[in-house]
Amino acid sequence: MSDIGSPPAYPLDFYARPAEVVAPSLLGATLRVVGRDGVVRSGRIVETEAYVGPHDLACHAAKGRTRRTEVMFGRAGHAYVYLVYGLHELFNVVTGADGEAQAVLVRALEPAPGTRGLGDAGRGDGPGRLTRLLDIDRRLLGAPLDRPPLTLHPGRPPPRVVATPRVGVDYAGREWADAPLRFVDPDSAQLSLSLARLGPGGYSSRGVRDPSRTPAT
DNA sequence: TATAGGATTTAC
DNA sequence: TAAATCCTATAG
Numbered sequence: 695m696s697d698i699g700s701p702p703a704y705p706l707d708f709y710a711r712p713a714e715v716v717a718p719s720l721l722g723a724t725l726r727v728v729g730r731d732g733v734v735r736s737g738r739i740v741e742t743e744a745y746v747g748p749h750d751l752a753c754h755a756a757k758g759r760t761r762r763t764e765v766m767f768g769r770a771g772h773a774y775v776y777l778v779y780g781l782h783e784l785f786n787v788v789t790g791a792d793g794e795a796q797a798v799l800v801r802a803l804e805p806a807p808g809t810r811g812l813g814d815a816g817r818g819d820g821p822g823r824l825t826r827l828l829d830i831d832r833r834l835l836g837a838p839l840d841r842p843p844l845t846l847h848p849g850r851p852p853p854r855v856v857a858t859p860r861v862g863v864d865y866a867g868r869e870w871a872d873a874p875l876r877f878v879d880p881d882s883a884q885l886s887l888s889l890a891r892l893g894p895g896g897y898s899s900r901g902v903r904d905p906s907r908t909p910a911t
Numbered sequence: 912t913a914t915a916g917g918a919t920t921t922a923c
Numbered sequence: 924t925a926a927a928t929c930c931t932a933t934a935g
Contacts, residue, residue: 743918752918754931762931780928782919799918822919862918886919 700724703845706771706838713744713789713796718877720787722851725803728843729812729829737803737818737828738849740882743860744875745797747790752866755795765836766795773837773844775830782822783831787839787846800824801861801876804884819884852879861887 704723709716726736745753754763754776765774766788774786774797790796803818810816811827818824825831830844837844857874864871880889 745918754918757932760931776918777928777930778917779919780917780930781921784918786918801918820919860918865917 700726701848703840703847704771706769706840709770709787709789709839710791711770711789713746713798714875716787716789717742717744717798717875718855718857719851720798720800720846721855721877721879722849724806724847724849725800725828726845726847727828727830727834730833731812731829733829735809735811735828736806737809737824738806739800739803740852740879741800741802741885742877743799743801744789744877745786745799746875747794747796750866751870752860752863753795753797755797756866759795763795766797767793768836771839773830773834773839775825775832775835777832778822783825784821785825785830785834802878802882802884802886804882817884820886852881854880856880856889858889 720739720742723739724736725739726734728734747753748755750756755766759767762776765772768788769792770789772788774788775783778784784799786797786799788797799821801821803824805818805827812829815826818827834844839846856878858876859872859874860876878885
C-alpha cells in the first residue's frame with residue numbers, strides 16, 4: 695500500500711507539549727483511520743479543544759485517575775476515546791509529559807473527498823459526528839497515533855486561528871468554562887458551532903460571552 | 912446496589 | 924424541548 699500523497703504521521707513526541715499548544719497546531723492536520731471494514735477514512739481538522747490537566751475542572755482527569763481516564767495519565771500521542779450520553783464516542787489525543795493527564799479533543803473536521811461513514815454518516819462537524827464518520831470508537835482507546843489504524847498527518851495550517859471558550863463545560867465553574875481553550879479555523883464551514891463574524895479579524899462565537907457585556911448570573 | 916448526570920445529536 | 928442510552932462517579 696502506497697502512502698504517496700500524504701506526509702508521514704507526526705511522531706509521538708510531537709504531542710509531548712502542553713495541550714493548549716498542541717490543540718491549535720492540529721488545525722489543518724489530517725486524521726486518518728482504517729475502519730473495521732478495512733476502508734481508509736480521513737479528514738482535515740478544523741476545531742479542537744485543550745483539556746490541560748487535573749487542575750482543569752473541565753478535564754476528566756480532575757476526577758482523579760480512574761479506569762476510564764487511565765490512558766490520559768499515560769504517554770502523549772495515544773488516543774483517549776470515551777462514550778458520552780450513552781451514545782457518542784469522543785476522540786482525544788493525549789498530550790504533555792507523562793502523567794500530566796492532558797488531552798486535546800477533536801471537535802470537527804472536513805471529510806476528505808470520498809470519505810463517507812459506514813451508514814449514512816457523512817458529516818464531520820461535531821465531536822460525535824466525526825467519530826461516526828471515521829469509524830472511531832473505544833476499540834481504539836490507547837492506540838498510538840503514529841501508525842495504522844490511527845494516524846495524524848501534517849497538513850496545510852489555516853491562515854487564521856480563533857480561540858473561544860470550550861463547549862458544554864459550564865459545570866466546571868466560570869474560570870474554566872470561560873478559558874479560551876477551544877481553537878477553530880474561522881474560515882471553515884464545518885465547525886460544530888457557527889462563528890458570527892464581527893469585523894475584519896474580529897470574531898465571536900455563538901454562545902460565547904461577550905467580554906464587554908456583564909455576564910449573566 | 913441505587914441514582915444522577917454527562918466534552919452530544921436528533922427528532923418531535 | 925426532550926428523548927436516546929450507558930458508563931462513571933458518588934451516595935447509601
